[in-house]
Amino acid sequence: MGRGLPEGDVRLWPSVKRRSELTTPYRGREGQWSWIAHRVTVVGVLLYLFAYIVDTALVGWGPDAYNRVVAVYHHPIIQIMELGLVGAVMYHALNGIRIMIIDFWPRAADHHARLFWGTMLLFGGAMAPITWIMGRRIIEATFG
Numbered sequence: 591m592g593r594g595l596p597e598g599d600v601r602l603w604p605s606v607k608r609r610s611e612l613t614t615p616y617r618g619r620e621g622q623w624s625w626i627a628h629r630v631t632v633v634g635v636l637l638y639l640f641a642y643i644v645d646t647a648l649v650g651w652g653p654d655a656y657n658r659v660v661a662v663y664h665h666p667i668i669q670i671m672e673l674g675l676v677g678a679v680m681y682h683a684l685n686g687i688r689i690m691i692i693d694f695w696p697r698a699a700d701h702h703a704r705l706f707w708g709t710m711l712l713f714g715g716a717m718a719p720i721t722w723i724m725g726r727r728i729i730e731a732t733f734g
């Protein structure tokens with residue numbers, strides 16, 4: 591028969607069975623989710639930065655064009671997105687510090703889950719007053 595997979599019932603192929611029993615590298619939990627969130631938040635920040643550069647460039651078309659476009663920042667949905675932007679920067683910054691702690695002190699990786707939840711606690715603690723201040727203004731501006 592030469593090389594190749596043996597014939598017959600797939601479940602009896604020892605090598606194939608062993609391969610299917612390997613665990614996925616995507617394990618979920620704190621490590622994977624914080625890694626994904628670090629990237630997702632930075633994409634949001636970069637999109638906002640791009641919009642900011644474009645609307646600032648509109649100054650070249652005169653005050654009328656600029657004022658008309660930046661008026662969109664008074665819209666409540668945009669203001670809620672700005673709150674999200676603050677949250678994204680806050681998460682990225684705090685999680686970045688957590689990553690740097692592990693980079694400088696590799697033994698901190700032994701406590702990575704605890705470090706992650708500590709970071710989340712700091713994040714929540716920082717975002718609570720910010721959400722209160724920004725949220726109140728958004729509600730007042732929207733509903734009078």
Ligand code: HEM
Pocket residue numbers: 628629632635636639682683684685686687689690
């Ligand atoms: C404010 C404080 C910030 C801290 C402490 C911080 C920290 C970090 C760290 C430690 C990483 C590496 C992540 C890793 O090795 O897995 C990283 C990645 C990155 N950061 Fe920041 N960062 C900050 C702000 C920003 C800002 C404002 C931007 C952009 C506007 C930015 C853009 C990026 C990008 C594009 C990456 C690469 C993401 C990737 O590898 O997929 N960061 N940051």
